[in-house]
Amino acid sequence: xxxxxxxxxxxxxxxxxxxxxxxxxxxxxxxxxxxxxxxxxxxxxxxxxxxxxxxxxxxxxxxxxxxxxxxxxxxxxxxxxxxxxxxxxxxxxxxxxxxxxxxxxxxxxxxxxxxxxxxxxxxxxxxxxxxxxxxxxxxxxxxxxxxxxxxxxxxxxxxxxxxxxxxxxxxxxxxxxxxxxxxxxxxxxxxxxxxxxxxxxxxxxxxxxxxxxxxxxxxxxxxxxxxxxxxxxxxxxxxxxxxxxxxxxxxxxxxxxxxxxxxxxxxxxxxxxxxxxxxxxxxxxxxxxxxxxxxxxxxxxxxxxxxxxxxxxxxxxxxxxxxxxxxxxx
Numbered sequence: 373x374x375x376x377x378x379x380x381x382x383x384x385x386x387x388x389x390x391x392x393x394x395x396x397x398x399x400x401x402x403x404x405x406x407x408x409x410x411x412x413x414x415x416x417x418x419x420x421x422x423x424x425x426x427x428x429x430x431x432x433x434x435x436x437x438x439x440x441x442x443x444x445x446x447x448x449x450x451x452x453x454x455x456x457x458x459x460x461x462x463x464x465x466x467x468x469x470x471x472x473x474x475x476x477x478x479x480x481x482x483x484x485x486x487x488x489x490x491x492x493x494x495x496x497x498x499x500x501x502x503x504x505x506x507x508x509x510x511x512x513x514x515x516x517x518x519x520x521x522x523x524x525x526x527x528x529x530x531x532x533x534x535x536x537x538x539x540x541x542x543x544x545x546x547x548x549x550x551x552x553x554x555x556x557x558x559x560x561x562x563x564x565x566x567x568x569x570x571x572x573x574x575x576x577x578x579x580x581x582x583x584x585x586x587x588x589x590x591x592x593x594x595x596x597x598x599x600x601x602x603x604x605x606x607x608x609x610x611x612x613x614x615x616x617x618x619x620x621x622x623x624x625x626x627x628x629x630x631x632x633x634x635x636x637x638x639x640x641x642x643x644x645x646x647x648x649x650x651x652x653x654x655x656x657x658x659x660x661x662x663x664x665x666x667x668x669x670x671x672x673x674x675x676x677x678x679x680x681x682x683x684x685x686x687x688x689x690x691x692x693x694x695x696x697x698x699x700x701x702x
Contacts, residue, residue, distance in 0.1 A: 388643040388652075388655060389655060392642065392643075392655060392659055392662065393658060395662055396658060396661060396665065399662055399665050399669070400665055403665060403666070403668070403669030406669065406673060407669070407672050407673060411669060411672055416668060416672075418551065419668075420664050420665070420668060421551040421554040422544065422551045422553055422554070422619060423619070423664065424554075424557075424660055424661065424664040425551075425553035425554055425557035425612075425615055426451075426553065426612040426615040426628070426631075427612075427631055427634060427638070427660055427664070428557050428561070428638075428656070428657060428660040429557065429560065429608045429609070429611055429615070430448065430612050430628075430631050431634075431638035431639050431642070431656050431659070431660050432560075432561065432564055432608055432653060433447050433605035433606075433608040433635070434605070434635045434638075434639040434644075435639040435642065435644045435656050436564075436577070436604050436605050436608070436651075437508065437512075437601065437602065438639055438644045438648065438651060439577045439578060439580075439644070439648055439650075439651050440577055440580050440598050440601055441508075441580075441647055441648030441649075442501065442508030442598070442601075442602075442648075443508050443509050443636070443646070444497065444508070444512045444602065444605045445509065445512040445513045445632065446493065446497060446512040446513070446515045446516030446519055446609075447516075447605060447608075447609040447612070447631075447632070447635065448628050448632045449493075449515070449516040449518075449519030449520045449523070450490050450493045450516075450606055450609035450610060450613065451610065451613030451616060451627075451628060451631075452520065452523050452616075452624065452625055452627055452628065453489055453493070453519045453520075453522060453523045453613070453625075454485075454486035454487070454609070454610035454613035454614065455486065455532075455613040455614065455616060455627075456523050456617075456624075456625070457486065457489050458482035458485050458535075458539070458614070458617065459482075459532035459533075459535060459617065459622075459623045460526060460532065461478075461481065461482050461485055462478065462482055462534075462535060462536055462539070463534070465478055466534075475536075475538075476538050478536070479536050479538040479539050482536075482539065483614065486610050486611075486613060487607060487610050487611070489610055490606040490607045490610025490611070490613070491603055491607055491610075492606070493519060493606045493609075494602045494603040494604065494605055494607060494609075495602070495603050495606070496515060497511060497512055497515055497602040497605075497606065498598060498600070498602035498603060499599070500514075501598060501599075501602065502596075502598050502599050503595070520625050520626070523624075523625035524625045527623075527624065527625060529625075531623060531624035531627075532622060532623045532624070533621060533622045535618065535622070535623075539617070539618050540618050540621055542556070542614055542615060543615050543616065543617065543618025543619030543620070543621075544618060544621075553615045553618075553619070556615070560608070561653050561657055564604075564653050565653040565654065567604075568651075568653065573597065573600060576592050577597055577601055578649055578650075579592065579649075580594050580597055580598070580648070580649075616628060630681065630684075633681070633684055633685065633688070634663065634684060636688065637663070637687060637688040637691070638656060638659045638660045638663055639656060639659075640688065640691050640692060640695070641659040641662075641663070641687075641691050642655035642656035642657075642659035642660075643655035643656075643659075644656070645695070646692070667680065670683075
């Protein structure tokens with residue numbers, strides 16, 4: 373039997389998803405009305421399926437960090453560093469062998485390097501937060517600068533270009549007639565959702581964010597759970613870095629700088645509570661689609677990039693203010 377509190381929670385959760393769907397449809401209708409000839413082109417929607425997965429993964433990573441009441445401001449730095457280290461590996465092997473396009477085995481090795489970079493970077497964040505007791509926002513702000521600085525030192529500033537064909541397929545290819553990044557995003561989103569909902573790790577992360585004292589009295593190892601959560605965010609960020617470098621066929625220290633603000637906005641807009649304990653992958657997925665449609669419409673209407681950044685920041689403040697008001701009313 374579902375008691376009244378559980379029923380209200382389910383109703384409120386589904387209500388948030390419905391609101392996101394309505395918002396997405398509304399954005400679609402408005403942008404279609406403003407510029408139907410350009411917005412409704414097949415190429416426009418196909419390009420969105422190639423671009424939004426990398427931002428979507430960064431947003432899911434941000435959501436996971438927020439579940440424990442933290443935040444990860446280093447995700448873009450991790451993504452760029454992962455792509456750069458893989459690119460350095462490919463360039464070095466190509467110079468040694470004299471073969472410009474390395475084989476699948478080398479590409480898989482580059483994937484291991486990129487994912488390992490995300491895992492180590494996430495573990496560093498987790499250690500600083502759980503063992504050194506640095507506030508998450510300060511710890512990840514600092515490590516984000518470290519990762520970006522390391523990327524600049526490794527590249528000297530310019531982008532690393534000329535990734536192997538198999539690597540580019542991850543960002544530009546097609547799988548089953550669909551964009552490869554889109555297919556990978558769906559699979560990863562389903563996996564993360566399963567972990568958060570159906571495994572002890574996910575349930576414990578929710579409990580830690582909802583009521584830290586209750587989690588402590590329940591015997592949950594909070595530090596271990598938080599450490600694992602930041603390792604997850606690091607790996608997701610590195611996958612986003614693989615997609616980004618594959619799509620652009622390049623890796624650079626300052627790629628995707630606007631993604632950080634957008635990832636925070638999408639996570640909050642998707643129903644994630646920045647104070648912890650609440651968040652759904654489905655909400656984040658719908659929110660990122662809504663914002664990508666909005667961003668595509670802005671570009672079609674030739675909005676200034678500076679104006680778009682202003683709109684994202686104002687929108688984030690508005691969403692946080694509305695959520696805070698709703699929480700006070702409850």
